[in-house]
Amino acid sequence: MSPSQPRDRGIPEATVARLPLYLRALHGMAERGVATVSSEDLAVAAGVNSAKLRKDLSHLGSYGTRGVGYDVEYLVYQISRELGLTQDWAVAIVGVGNLGRALANYGGFVSRGFRVAALVDADPEVVGDTIAGLNVEHIDELEAVIKRRGVSIVVLATPAAAAQEVCDRVIAVGVTSILNFAPVVLSVPDTVDVRKVDLSIELQILAFHEQRKAGGPLMAVDSQ
Amino acid sequence: MSPSQPRDRGIPEATVARLPLYLRALHGMAERGVATVSSEDLAVAAGVNSAKLRKDLSHLGSYGTRGVGYDVEYLVYQISRELGLTQDWAVAIVGVGNLGRALANYGGFVSRGFRVAALVDADPEVVGDTIAGLNVEHIDELEAVIKRRGVSIVVLATPAAAAQEVCDRVIAVGVTSILNFAPVVLSVPDTVDVRKVDLSIELQILAFHEQRKAGGPLMAVDSQ
DNA sequence: GCGACTTTGTGCATCGGTTCACAAAGGGCT
């Protein structure tokens, strides 16, 4: 048994979901010239419990120094590597409407490893337009574009009715990572990862809690 | 102990997060004229396990009929009521840039109980514009607008640097539900609910799994 | 009206994730 296992295969899903949060906090610290950070400080910056943070980081390896903390630069590198951000990911956005346009114009994810490599739409009015420096291509070209540009992540921003069909087509040409904004449950083989962003669901969850707050503690009036 | 408790206070958070999913599936069924649905069918439509679905619904009350299933209309009503969607929620969008505009123009959440009641921005170029039929108001008017329009949910779509300040101000005038699109951890009292949507985090999670898929099973080459 | 069949509602085992709390490690000060 070697004394240091560089990294453990099989990082808990909950940990993976928090690594980007730590990374963001660390980037901020690096910019402010912070060289070293304790789990306590980093935890505060990321809005989590410090024990949880340490356990999360321990899944990547033993990168801290007891009595001191973590080296910011080094930790940024280790987390980036673990998340696969040391390589470049080509992203295609399918559906260039309100939302697709906002995403295409957004500089925030280009910054870290993600590059919008293609825009695809079905509307002849939109196809051929240049948005954020990219030509919008026709949906008929979907498969060709994905192969030509080496796209490995597809962002779905079409209307709900078109989402499953586009999804099936991109999977057929080998895409296994999809970010879905359309309010539908996509049916995919379990070799494919789908993450969804659903604004409407978030609002409904907020409304639920808001209702409880408004009526809750005092509204002991049972409706029976 | 009364035989039927209409509904139990204290619905698990995980259940609350799925109710909107069930509701969406049920709306689709109602539109297609389906009168009754079994937990199995509804579970498939919502992409969850049927036992989980039944347990979730059992937290609202005993609304099914054994041997038959659930009445679609009735269940829509019960879930809507539980989520607080039988009332109207006034939403303000602060930050009317790429994303804020897309949200303002989006018809999807207006449909169910949510109404965009105000748009607020700091940029004099934008203030005064009419977007989606609404006048964009100046950030100086933030507090006044929130009170005047009875806004109870605020959507934050400002740059990260401005988010905490806007957040503090809306909380100061009594807002307790915030949907945050800015990539920052907001610091709020625990009487306030914040939900965040972070595109960049979703992409990073996808990249992590994508990397594993690509290198994973065959890349047994330990880097030591 | 009765029996067979369908489907709910839930007890229970299990699992993944969180948090506490502390022993071991390491740096820095004297």
Place this chain on the structure above:
DNA sequence: AGCCCTTTGTGAACCGATGCACAAAGTCGC
């Protein structure tokens, strides 16, 4: 060089969520 102080890494208890599996409930056909 040795001691003290800080901070990590993790064992173990705890907590909420999941999913199986089945008894109870209720419908429908005969």
